[in-house]
Amino acid sequence: MVSVCFYFQVHQPNRLREYSIFDIGNNSDYFDEKKNEEIMKKVAGKCYLPTNNLMLSLIEKYKGKFRINYSISGTAIEQFEKYAPEVLESFKKLNKTGCVEFLNETYHHSLAFIYSKEEFRKQVKMHRKKIKELFGQEPDVFRNTELILNNELAREAEKMGFRSILGEGADHILKGRSPNFVYKPKTSQKIKLLLKNYKLSDDIAFRFSNKGWKEYPLTAEKYAQWISSINGNGNVVNLFMDYETFGEHQWEDTGIFKFMRKLPEEILKHPDNEFVNISEIIKKYEPVGELDIHSFVSWADIERDLSAWMGNKLQESSLNELYRIEKYIKATKDKKLIEEWRKMTTSDHFYYMCTKWFNDGDVHKYFNPYDSPYNGFITFTNILNDMVLRIKEIIPEIKNQDNEKNMLNINDNPSEKLKNIEI
Amino acid sequence: MKIFMLGWEFPPFFAGGVGVVCYQLSKYLSKRGIEVNFVMPSGPKEAESDFVNLIIANNLVSDKNIHIKKIDSLLMPYITSEGYLNLLKNKLMFKDFGSTGEIYGENLFAEIERFKEKLLIIGKNMEFDVIHAHDWVTFPAAVALKEATGKPLIVHIHITEFDKTGGVHADPGVYRIEKTGMDKADVIIAISNFIKNRLTDKYYVDPAKIKVIHNAAEIPEKDYKTSHKINENDKVVLFVGRITLQKGPDYFVEAAKKIVEKEPNVKFVMTGSGDMFPQIINKVAELGLTNKFIFPGFLNREQVFRLYSMADVFIMPSVSEPFGLVPLEAMASKTPAIISKQSGVSEIVGHVIKVDFWDVNDIAAKTLAILKYQTLNNELKKHGSMEVKMLNWDIPAQKCIELYNQLVYH
Numbered sequence: 001m002v003s004v005c006f007y008f009q010v011h012q013p014n015r016l017r018e019y020s021i022f023d024i025g026n027n028s029d030y031f032d033e034k035k036n037e038e039i040m041k042k043v044a045g046k047c048y049l050p051t052n053n054l055m056l057s058l059i060e061k062y063k064g065k066f067r068i069n070y071s072i073s074g075t076a077i078e079q080f081e082k083y084a085p086e087v088l089e090s091f092k093k094l095n096k097t098g099c100v101e102f103l104n105e106t107y108h109h110s111l112a113f114i115y116s117k118e119e120f121r122k123q124v125k126m127h128r129k130k131i132k133e134l135f136g137q138e139p140d141v142f143r144n145t146e147l148i149l150n151n152e153l154a155r156e157a158e159k160m161g162f163r164s165i166l167g168e169g170a171d172h173i174l175k176g177r178s179p180n181f182v183y184k185p186k187t188s189q190k191i192k193l194l195l196k197n198y199k200l201s202d203d204i205a206f207r208f209s210n211k212g213w214k215e216y217p218l219t220a221e222k223y224a225q226w227i228s229s230i231n232g233n234g235n236v237v238n239l240f241m242d243y244e245t246f247g248e249h250q251w252e253d254t255g256i257f258k259f260m261r262k263l264p265e266e267i268l269k270h271p272d273n274e275f276v277n278i279s280e281i282i283k284k285y286e287p288v289g290e291l292d293i294h295s296f297v298s299w300a301d302i303e304r305d306l307s308a309w310m311g312n313k314l315q316e317s318s319l320n321e322l323y324r325i326e327k328y329i330k331a332t333k334d335k336k337l338i339e340e341w342r343k344m345t346t347s348d349h350f351y352y353m354c355t356k357w358f359n360d361g362d363v364h365k366y367f368n369p370y371d372s373p374y375n376g377f378i379t380f381t382n383i384l385n386d387m388v389l390r391i392k393e394i395i396p397e398i399k400n401q402d403n404e405k406n407m408l409n410i411n412d413n414p415s416e417k418l419k420n421i422e423i
Numbered sequence: 424m425k426i427f428m429l430g431w432e433f434p435p436f437f438a439g440g441v442g443v444v445c446y447q448l449s450k451y452l453s454k455r456g457i458e459v460n461f462v463m464p465s466g467p468k469e470a471e472s473d474f475v476n477l478i479i480a481n482n483l484v485s486d487k488n489i490h491i492k493k494i495d496s497l498l499m500p501y502i503t504s505e506g507y508l509n510l511l512k513n514k515l516m517f518k519d520f521g522s523t524g525e526i527y528g529e530n531l532f533a534e535i536e537r538f539k540e541k542l543l544i545i546g547k548n549m550e551f552d553v554i555h556a557h558d559w560v561t562f563p564a565a566v567a568l569k570e571a572t573g574k575p576l577i578v579h580i581h582i583t584e585f586d587k588t589g590g591v592h593a594d595p596g597v598y599r600i601e602k603t604g605m606d607k608a609d610v611i612i613a614i615s616n617f618i619k620n621r622l623t624d625k626y627y628v629d630p631a632k633i634k635v636i637h638n639a640a641e642i643p644e645k646d647y648k649t650s651h652k653i654n655e656n657d658k659v660v661l662f663v664g665r666i667t668l669q670k671g672p673d674y675f676v677e678a679a680k681k682i683v684e685k686e687p688n689v690k691f692v693m694t695g696s697g698d699m700f701p702q703i704i705n706k707v708a709e710l711g712l713t714n715k716f717i718f719p720g721f722l723n724r725e726q727v728f729r730l731y732s733m734a735d736v737f738i739m740p741s742v743s744e745p746f747g748l749v750p751l752e753a754m755a756s757k758t759p760a761i762i763s764k765q766s767g768v769s770e771i772v773g774h775v776i777k778v779d780f781w782d783v784n785d786i787a788a789k790t791l792a793i794l795k796y797q798t799l800n801n802e803l804k805k806h807g808s809m810e811v812k813m814l815n816w817d818i819p820a821q822k823c824i825e826l827y828n829q830l831v832y833h
Contacts, residue, residue, distance in 0.1 A: 020788040021685070021795070317798040355774075355806065374776055377799055378792045407796050 002180075002227060003236045003276040003284070004267060005194065007143070007166065008243035010048070010072040011109050012040060012079050013348035015369050019379050024386045030340060035369065037083045044084040047247035052090040054246075054257060058264050059099045066264045067099040067275045070243070071143050074107030074127050075346055077134070088134070095135045101277035102131050104139035104162070110345035111145060111309060113153055114296070115323040123342070124160065140164060141278045145347050147196065147240065147299040148306065151292065154185035154193065162191060164282050166240065168299040169195035173291055180234025184287035192282055193291065196240040196299060200226060205241040209254035220259055224266035224273075231272050235285050240299070301356070309350040314377040319350060321384055321408050325391065328410065332394040341387060344380070352376035381407055424827055425458045427551040427568070429542070429561035433463055433477060440748070441558055441581050444614075444638055449475045451820035457827070460551060464538040480541040531560070532596070539564040543571055552831045553577060555823075559584070559597060562604030569607060575830040578608040582745045583621050586669070593625070602626050610826055612636050615767025618745050634826060637771045638746050639816040642755040645728065653717070653733075657690045658794050661734035661758070663727060663749050664741075666697035671740035671763065671780045676703060678738070680710045681787035686794060692717045692730060731756035735800070736793050740780045741766050750775060755811045759793045759803035761786060771814065774806035 017032035058066045072091070080088040094100045106112055106123035107130065113120040124142070132138055142162040144153060149167040157165045169179030179195040203223070207213045215222070227237055242249065250256040267273050276284075300308040309315055322344055329341045353373040370376040388408050392398050399411040428449065432442035449459045453474040461472070466479040542564040554576045556565035562578060569576040584593035584601060593601075605611055605626055611633045613619040619635050622628040653659060660682065664670040672693065679691045693703070693716065700718075707716045722730070731737065737753035737760045744766035751768065753760045754775065762769050763780040776789045793800050 020784070021791045022681075022784065022788055313798050313802050355802075372773065372777065374774075374799065374803065378789065378796070381796055381799075382792070407798065 002230045002234060002270075002273050003281060004227060004273060005069065005236055005238045005276050005278060005281060006067075007069040007071065007103065007238070007240045007278070008245075009143075009241070010070060010076050010243045012036070012043070012073070012076040013109065013346045014075055014079075014343045015039070016349070016379050016383065018375075019382050019386075021378075021382050024382055025389050028340075028386055028390060030383050030386075031343070032369075036079060040079045040083040043244060043248050044080075044087050046252070047244050048084070048087045049090060050252075050257065051243065051246040051260075052087070052094060054260060055100075056090070056094055056097070058261070059094070059097045062264055062268065064099060065268060065275060067101075067277045067280075069101045069103060069141075069278050071103035071105050072131075073105060073109040074123075074130055075109055075343065077130060092135065095137070099277070101141070101279060102135050102137045102139055103141045103143050103166070103278070104128050104131065105143050106145055108342045108345045109145050109347055110342075111148070111306075111319065111347050111350070112345055113144060113148070113156070114306075114310075115319060116326055117156070119323075119326060119345070120156075121160070123345075140282065141166070146309075148296055149185075149293055149298070150296045151185050151187045151294065154188045154191055154293070158188050158191040164192040164194060164278055166194050166238075167196070167293065168297050168304055169198050169238070170297045170304040172304075173293050173297055177289065177291075178234055180230055180237055181288040182236065182281065182285040183289055183291045186290050186292040190287075192285075192287060194236065194238050194278065194281065196238050198299070200237060201239045201241050204239070204256075204259075205245045205249065208245075208250050208256055208259070217255070218259065220262035220266040223259075223263065224269065227267055228270040228273060231270070236276075236281055307356065308354050309347055312353070312355050312373075314353045314355070314373060315350045317407060318353065318377060318380050318384075321381070321406060324406070324412065325384065325388060325408060325410060328391045328395065328398060329387065332391055334390070334394055337387065337390055337394075344383065344387075349376070349380055353380070384408055424456075424553070424824070424831065425551040426452065426460065426827065427546065427549065427554045427574070428459050428461045428475075429554070429556040429565050430461060430463050431558065431560050433461055433466070433472070433475075444581065445557055447639070447641065447816040448820055448823065451816045452823060454817070455820060455824060457824060460549060462542060462545065464534065464541075478545060480538055480545060484541040484544050535560055535563055535600070539567050543567055546572060553827050555579060556604070557581065559601045559604060562600055566604060566607045575609040576607060577610045577612060577826065577830070578604045579612040579614075580605075580618050580622065581614050583618065583625065585621060585625050586618075586743050586745050598626075608632075609830055610634055612823070612826070614638050614746050616770050617765070617767040621745075634822070636819045636822045637767070638748075639814040639819055640748060640751040640755075640811060641814075641816060642752055642811060644755075653690045653692075656688045658686070658688060658735040659733050660689055660691050660736045660738060660790060661730055661753070662691070662693040662738055662740075663695065663730070663753070664739070665695050666693065666700045666703055668699060669741060669743050670697070671742045672697075672699055672703050673706060674740040674780050674783055674786065675738055676706050676710065676712070676716075677783040678740070678786040678790065679707075679712055679715065681783060682790050683712065683715055685787075685791055689715065689794070690717060691715055692719065692734070694719055694722050694727060694730065696721055728752070728756060731758045734758050736761060736790050738786060738790065739763055739766065740778075740786060742780050744768065751811050751814065754807035757804040757808045759800055760807060761789055761793075772807075772810055774803060774810045776803070 015032045015035050016030055019030060055068060104127055107126035108123055110123055112123055141164045142157040143166040147166060147168045154165050179197045183193040185193050208218055210216060230237055246256055296306050297304055298306060329338055352368050352370050353376045355373050385408060388410050400409050401411050430445040434442050434446045449461055452459050459475040460478060461475040462478040462480060465481040471477055546568045554565050554568055554574050556562055557579045558581050565576055584597045605628050613622060613633050613635050615637060616635055619633050622633055623630050662675045666672045682689055707713055731753050737758045739750050739762045741763045747766040747768040750760045750762045760775045761778055762775050764777045765780055769777050778785045
């Protein structure tokens with residue numbers, strides 16, 4: 001039996017406007033709403049709406065035999081609400097079919113787990129609440145931003161009550177084993193780890209329209225054969241990809257929609273193949289072994305590590321400074337400021353500062369609103385500086401830093417009074 | 424593969440910017456087994472080079488053998504030798520001007536014509552596969568040689584007449600020579616997309632005929648690190664280049680005004696001189712910045728490199744810059760650079776801050792960011808200096824060889 005598990009990631013960040021050093025202290029208008037709206041409407045038209053329609057028609061056609069899974073970031077949901085409410089409606093319609101499962105992630109698609117467990121838990125809860133409100137589902141499955149995962153994160157997810165967690169099927173954690181089984185991360189009790197089959201996933205997400213690829217053109221028949229050949233040496237095929245693959249990364253004229261329309265039929269031709277929601281996998285399969293994910297693994301770039309977001313000093317220092325002011329941001333109890341700070345935690349802001357230009361760089365460039373990582377850094381840091389001024393306005397007793405080692409002029413040690421504020 | 428290369432200068436003889444390119448390119452071509460015969464109109468009798476066959480036309484063929492055709496009278500009225508001397512002065516950055524008259528003769532156009540005649544005599548007795556000519560002064564000779572021998576012609580454009588005048592107008596005589604060279608060439612090499620756009624916009628050249636081959640830079644690795652400071656608390660922001668319209672010195676001053684409003688402890692250093700110098704001094708005074716500015720005048724290379732290492736930020740706000748070598752020198756000296764997007768060099772470097780030359784707010788804001796955010800400063804230094812090290816002349820040389828092969832074998 002091969003259980004085919006499609007999980008699509010839906011995400012849009014809140015892009016920042018060009019916020020200059022002269023804006024600090026003069027205005028606190030950080031987000032480029034015009035660009036966010038423009039991109040949301042464009043992607044809704046090219047990807048979200050047509051792909052949702054396609055998925056809906058496939059679900060209806062195969063009467064429960066075609067099932068899929070989504071994770072939609074909170075920042076994307078908010079932008080749907082603001083700029084493309086019809087997309088949210090179409091997700092609700094998909095939800096009603098009973099064939100769609102929604103996963104839980106950090107609301108702001110953040111790297112919070114690495115920097116602040118407290119903020120991480122908060123963002124997971126926020127997202128959970130939002131998914132329940134919208135779809136009535138209470139996810140059993142957790143996926144962290146960009147499939148970032150290690151042993152400790154899996155254990156944390158388990159403690160929070162999740163029964164399954166997703167990860168990248170990177171060679172260095174599988175060490176020769178197959179991604180097509182359920183595993184258990186070392187140091188966890190029983191949480192089930194599903195690993196992305198990166199070869200088959202990337203065949204669709206990255207290579208589909210690549211004319212230089214030896215399998216080009218990829219047909220549904222051929223792909224279904226690859227899936228069927230797993231029978232006998234695997235239980236699940238985890239096809240994890242960005243939802244924007246359909247119509248946005250791979251344009252309609254590449255034939256991606258036609259491929260997807262045909263795929264369920266071809267896969268279901270083999271009697272031992274099926275499509276599943278992740279909770280069915282949890283019920284059906286037990287871990288075949290334990291994997292040690294000692295250091296962080298992700299689904300990004302050839303390295304499949306954290307270097308796309310934390311690989312250089314620009315990224316490191318922006319992240320450090322962002323989380324250094326967390327306690328003060330929360331102490332202000334200013335809801336607007338706290339929410340704006342959270343929007344700054346979205347991983348994309350750090351991805352834009354990546355300087356690995358020459359291999360994976362092409363992908364980075366395509367998704368980058370800035371013409372250079374340096375400009376991404378400058379804008380981000382200017383905004384943090386303005387946030388520091390806002391903090392000091394609300395809590396004047398906060399001291400300036402003792403020396404100039406950090407980019408933000410704020411002391412690391414909260415005063416006695418502040419220590420008692422619950423944050 | 425034998426190349427007949429035409430230039431007007433070759434280091435150490437009359438080393439201008441284009442001369443440096445000819446020198447480096449020939450050196451790397453010869454390293455890759457290409458035989459380069461480099462012909463230029465004049466030079467000392469004992470002139471020779473390690474890696475090219477350096478041919479001085481005047482030394483081989485005396486003027487007595489040359490009958491100069493009557494020069495097209497249309498060319499004459501627009502040209503004054505004084506104008507050309509100024510132009511040449513600008514081009515010949517590192518040299519002493521005493522000998523210019525000797526090289527170029529009384530009238531540049533007559534010299535161009537004389538070079539053409541001599542070249543035909545030399546060229547007919549030589550074996551070569553491709554003619555490769557640098558900048559407009561060699562074009563008439565190169566075209567004549569192509570017509571006489573049927574060999575393929577590459578013209579290499581480093582600057583156009585429009586770039587010398589800020590992009591507005593061109594001397595019609597020079598334009599005609601440039602245009603004829605481009606039209607008769609089999610392939611045109613442009614040193615940047617910036618130049619390529621000029622050629623398509625102003626000379627109506629078919630873009631398919633143009634191949635962009637960026638210059639490289641080899642900057643001697645010397646440690647000019649200096650502990651010297653202008654004074655303890657002041658940061659230094661630097662401008663290096665001629666003080667002329669093309670280099671955008673006025674935008675530098677306007678940005679300075681905005682910078683000191685936020686950060687008073689900054690000194691601005693502007694090297695060089697040029698026809699806008701009095702205007703710039705006035706502007707600095709008008710804006711009340713006199714005590715913030717230092718004008719050290721014309722400096723030698725070592726002094727300039729010392730300045731780079733003293734500076735916290737280097738700015739090149741050029742209005743029009745076909746290539747632009749100076750930012751690479753700053754980067755090699757580990758000085759964060761802010762450069763105009765309207766420059767050829769901005770096409771090949773990433774570890775700099777790129778701005779529109781007219782956006783003085785942005786120039787000021789980015790300068791302040793570099794001064795304020797140490798991480799940014801460090802990263803620009805580190806990656807910028809590494810990036811410049813990779814700009815090896817072997818890369819353009821290989822691209823030229825590819826072109827030669829295409830022309831000769833296809």
